Amino acid sequence: MKKAIALILALVMCFALAACGSENKSNDPSMKVGFIFLHDENSTYDLNFINAAKAACNELGVEYVLRTNIPEGQECYNAAAELVDDGCTVIFADSFGHEDYMIQAAKEFPKVQFCHATGTKAHTEKLANYHNAFASIYEGRYLAGIAAGMKLNEMIDAGQFTADEAKMGYVGAFTYAEVISGYTSFFLGARSVCPTVTMEVTFTGSWYDETAEKEGATKLIQNGCKLISQHADSMGAPTACETAGIPNISYNGSTQKACPNTFIVSSRIDWTPYFKFAIQAAQKGEDIPYDWTGTLATGSVVLTDVNEPAAAPGTVEALADARAALEAGTLHVFDINTFTVGGEALSSYLADIDTDPAYTPDTEVIADGYFHESEFRSAPAFDVQIDGISLLDTAF
């Protein structure tokens, strides 16, 4: 018995000693940045954030703490508060459902900057230390759509199916503006080169559900879709495409390694520019705007390398041309001359920019012949159902 006690005491002492060990050192000891992620690196969405977080912090030489697998509940507030205790002066969160808990923490810790990706409430909450950010990813989706349309054209020319059979499938998470904006811009990109294309969309009701995404993609393929894209964060849809030999336009990053035969290109948001911008602003004590929208020009909207064996010839050049036109402002993704709603052109639209439980439309977003996406707030607001796209289910 005595020996056992002695052993336990020795063990406790070891703990105590180990607890005194030093932490990682960095170039700028005055700065520590915290990150809150919904999942870990197994989710393509979170991996994209994690890579950007590491890149930005390493580039600026600041210390950082990554908190993974933080649910969208009180745990997020707890994690944020713990990061403040830990000495972080800028804290980022990556998931839409984190927003309210970040606001709660922002109210409690006014000296710490809270930056939330994909949220919508900063411009109405008007807290000096709470900020939203997003990117004009609809432009990236549009470019990816062009690659999709060219692939369809190639398959039509090869006689695999007729122009009227050119149907794409899209696996979405929720019937939320961010998803609607994403699939519509993708569709418009494809239709700009393949005029007969149509699209079917299915929703999984989750941002990350590998089984549901795989089943969704398989269902679309069985429905006769010739090409699949997705807005959900697992490898479900890409792997279903690889198994079925159906071309896939991915999201959040390249899935070429797992899907060498079917991966064509992927659009994604590179969060590094925003992370750097916000951290540097905090370092200098400068204001961070309520809304920050990254663009092609800021390097926030990026396309991965085109998988040339799978893509149609000439894709790289076509994407470069379209990109230049988007950046020059001569091409607008949501040009009202390129789509109709219920057979008619959309000449006026009130969007729900200021989030409220009644979804009250509050802001006119159509001017100069196009829908001004991500201009009145950083998060997408395009939630119009346009002709040519059919939704298989809208339960979510």
Next chain:
Amino acid sequence: MNNHNGPLFHISKRKNLLWYQAWAIRGAAILLALIACAAITTLLTGENPLNVYATIFRGAFGTTRKIWILLQNMSILLCISLAVTPAFRMRFWNIGAEGQVLVGGLATAACMICLGGRLPNWALILLMIVCSLLAGAVWGLIPAFFKAKWNTNETLFTLMMNYVATQLVAYFVIIWEVPKGAGKIGIINQNSMAGWLPQIGGQKYLLNVLVVAVITVLVYIYLNYTKHGYEISVVGESERTARYVGIKVGKVILRTMALSGALCGLAGLLLVGGTDHTVTTTIAGGRGFTAVMVSWLAKFDPLVMIFTTFLLVFLDRGAGEISTVFGFNQSFADILTGVILFFIIGSEFFIRYRLSFRKIAKKED
């Protein structure tokens, strides 16, 4: 006696061990578990296992806030564990706690969303309490009714009620989602704080801790010193005996499951009204199932459950810290937790049984 051709070892039931002997075995199990974890850590990651252990401790106790979070997580898990215990003592395997917590939380959220700002806050909170307890009780009563009436299998029934509850919450999340299509409700009444349970002394989690502390004592008294508690034990030992001595078994089953469900509903209330202020399909976070383990490990004793709850929450919080500090995947922390639990549960075997080896027997000859 010549044991040369006997088995290498044989297992025999122990006489009752003295309490300190039993705890010595448990202590040894934890020690062995730590050594096993150390070996796994070093082999798989090359990290110093002592650093890993220190990190686990820091994750649970590192700051005042971490201690509060530990206490908060403990109180919710303990509340659910207390809830399932009366049913377990009755040998009624209620594994539907997850669903009972969810409907309790859903009822709370419904009151907050539909009546927030329309009722004075005290009335709203009173209504939330009544609705959440009632919702949980009904969710527990449904399988209990079928068990009492037609002797259906309660394990399957309560399990399936979980899925019904999850879908019910999913349905209402879509109805109440903000903004449209987002699939989440977000914090309810964030600015008006209508229906938020009051904070005591500026501490977010103190109320939950106090409520559950009181419930622990009450459940302990209820199970050990009341007629109801006695009836539960008798039904658990043998339904026939219970019938013979004039206990109405069906009534006891219904009454106990209503209590079990109501306590789960209370956990839902504390989660939705007290801390998270939202409802999601995952708000119970598997605690309805973890509670089964907590209750079993404590042999259905509410006071011992405080320790088993502590153990599980401690490991969970520590595990989270490991993944942050060392950049390991959450799965690694789960592996360590699994190893430790394996040893602890395994130690109960050695408390009840003795292993006798052939060689030892020979020496004694």
